[in-house]
Amino acid sequence: MARKKFLMGNWKMNHTIAEAIRFCEDVKNDSLLKIARSKGVLLGVAPSFLSLQQVKRHAHGLIVASQDCHYEDHGAYTSSVSVPMLNEIGINWSIIGHSERRTYDNDTSFVCNRKIKTLVKNGFHVVYCVGETLKEYEEGLTKDIVKEQILVGLMNVSKEDISKIVIAYEPVWSIGTGKNASSEIAEDVCSYIRSLIEKLYGKVAASKILILYGGSVKPNNIHEYLLQENVDGALVGGASLKSESFKELLENI
Ligand code: PEP
Secondary structure (H helix, E strand, O other), X not given: OOOOEEEEEEOXXXXXXXXXXXXXXXXXXXXXXXXXXXXXXXXXXXXXXXXXXXXXXXXXXXXXEEOOOOOOOOOOOOOOXXXXXXXXXXXXXXXXXXXXXXXXXXXXXXXXXXXXXXXXXXXOEEEEEEOOOHHHHHOOOHHHHHHHHHHHHOOOOOOOHHHHEEEEEOOHHHOOOOOXXXXXXXXXXXXXXXXXXXXXXXXXXXXXXXXXXXXXXXXXXXXXXXXXXXXXXXXXXXXXXXXHHHHHHHHOO
16 A cells, blocks of 8 residues: 655744744645645644644644653653643644754653653654764765664564654754755665664564655755655655745645
């Protein structure tokens, strides 16, 4: 069975609540979900924690994800947000392991693993980000890095729960830089990720899991990524912020 396509916007630390609601209204007025359905595309956004509740309320069917969460349910972790807190406001998707969190907040693959296990235990879907830095890329270490991130990040995630995971391959050197990886690189690494999933979880899980590419995806280049056999969609930062550009991304899939 053909896999669905998935377009997810990561808003990072952008959009006030009012701006986020306006985006949702534009999505509704432009019938984006109707377009997405007709193309077999899942559509989602990941707003700031502060906007989640309002975006969920105005989402009109969009998948709404948090950009992170804590692995503990509660406790002395100033500024953190737990999975039960997200659950309470109707959120059941989360991005984990974005390179900005790995870089600025020391989210190692081990920390990501703890978060992923808490999320899937609570019935959440996870977009798990992996990818190498420029130095690692130049040293030819891409697949070693991605392998470590997959093996550690998914440690003790069961065969049943792997169906709740989406993997996003995001080379760090391409995020927000305008230097997007070629579609050949994206396909090579995404097919490698699928082969890792096959080794860990078997053929059926590997054939079903959605693997996204992320890194300077724009309306004018999304199509070439989505043409690749093992690229099932895109995780998009900058180009997902304006509803017009989000719409163009969708139209060009
Ligand atoms: C991202 O933040 O995950 C991302 C891919 O950003 P951008 O599209 O801006 O490179």
